[in-house]
Amino acid sequence: MAFDEIARRGLVLLGCGKMGSAMLAGWLRQGLPAESVWVIEPRPSDWLKGLVGVHLNAPLPEAPAVAVVAVKPQMMGEALPQLAALGGGETLVISIAAGTPIARFEEVLGAATPIVRAMPNTPAAIGRGITALIGNAAAGEAHMAQAEALLAAVGETVRLVSEAQMDAVTAVSGSGPAYVFLLIEAMAAAGEAEGLAPELAMRLAKATVAGAGALATAEGAEPPDRLRVNVTSPGGTTAAALEVLMDPEAGLLPLMRRAIHAAAERSRELAG
Numbered sequence: 236m237a238f239d240e241i242a243r244r245g246l247v248l249l250g251c252g253k254m255g256s257a258m259l260a261g262w263l264r265q266g267l268p269a270e271s272v273w274v275i276e277p278r279p280s281d282w283l284k285g286l287v288g289v290h291l292n293a294p295l296p297e298a299p300a301v302a303v304v305a306v307k308p309q310m311m312g313e314a315l316p317q318l319a320a321l322g323g324g325e326t327l328v329i330s331i332a333a334g335t336p337i338a339r340f341e342e343v344l345g346a347a348t349p350i351v352r353a354m355p356n357t358p359a360a361i362g363r364g365i366t367a368l369i370g371n372a373a374a375g376e377a378h379m380a381q382a383e384a385l386l387a388a389v390g391e392t393v394r395l396v397s398e399a400q401m402d403a404v405t406a407v408s409g410s411g412p413a414y415v416f417l418l419i420e421a422m423a424a425a426g427e428a429e430g431l432a433p434e435l436a437m438r439l440a441k442a443t444v445a446g447a448g449a450l451a452t453a454e455g456a457e458p459p460d461r462l463r464v465n466v467t468s469p470g471g472t473t474a475a476a477l478e479v480l481m482d483p484e485a486g487l488l489p490l491m492r493r494a495i496h497a498a499a500e501r502s503r504e505l506a507g
């Protein structure tokens with residue numbers, strides 16, 4: 236069982252905002268005992284305060300199995316010293332912070348500390364996230380497997396071959412759910428502009444994005460460009476829409492290229 240060692244030695248979560256809560260919700264649902272979790276969070280939500288058994292802002296265990304850092308990159312300087320005592324090798328430290336390089340953690344915790352840098356996304360809250368991971372030199376196969384097991388409990392995992400990939404990963408899948416939510420908002424707003432009631436437009440938009448996502452990821456699914464062609468009757472309605480969306484200058488492709496580039500650049504900036 237993936238959580239056995241963590242259940243025995245404990246998991247520390249530093250920062251329990253939107254992403255920390257999403258992961259914690261997934262772990263608890265997957266069977267991690269609440270009594271094995273220590274959370275450091277200056278402004279706990281009502282949800283967090285209501286979690287019976289979780290140790291909230293309490294003294295930390297001496298050598299927990301894992302410490303997960305889920306504070307904003309801008310708060311790292313202030314937050315990280317709280318984990319300094321866990322450096323040295325006994326505790327696997329997993330950071331999900333955008334931008335912040337592994338070297339920054341090694342400065343505070345020491346290079347002998349196994350450190351995994353990971354980039355999850357918020358669908359983790361319902362077990363549908365995807366997390367990319369890369370470890371430092373001290374993170375051996377057992378540490379990588381432990382990080383993967385923890386993150387696999389809330390969705391898919393993928394190992395990276397170089398830390399430099401993390402900026403692009405963050406821009407595509409870390410931030411990506413926001414682009415999809417915006418797509419839902421935009422489709423619903425456009426449906427309303429065509430005369431639909433707001434609730435109906437939103438219901439159609441949400442179900443369409445969910446259904447198309449499920450179709451694209453179903454076992455044996457055709458690739459997305461083929462699925463797109465399957466919707467597009469010659470001379471029909473989809474073709475009319477795609478002419479706008481696939482405009483080489485003003486269409487979705489150059490727009491998404493610019494958006495993802497902006498996110499990746501911001502990730503590089505956050506590295507300091």
Ligand SMILES: NC(=O)C1=CN([C@@H]2O[C@H](COP(=O)(O)OP(=O)(O)OC[C@H]3O[C@@H](n4cnc5c(N)ncnc54)[C@H](OP(=O)(O)O)[C@@H]3O)[C@@H](O)[C@H]2O)C=CC1
Nearest residue numbers: 250251252253254275278305306307308314331332333355
């Ligand atoms: N949101 C997302 O979709 C994703 C986020 N991430 C990464 O996860 C991290 C957290 O992001 P997100 O959850 O969105 O941000 P949030 O602001 O929602 O969560 C961060 C939490 O950490 C708390 N915090 C601040 N200082 C400390 C401290 N010294 N010790 C402990 N906790 C502290 C914050 O409290 P307060 O509000 O009082 O400052 C806040 O509750 C970031 O590094 C981000 O890059 C990665 C993937 C996806």
Ligand SMILES: O=C(O)[C@@H]1CCC=N1
Nearest residue numbers: 332333405409410411
């Ligand atoms: O917006 C951010 O910086 C974080 C990282 C990926 C998703 N949210």
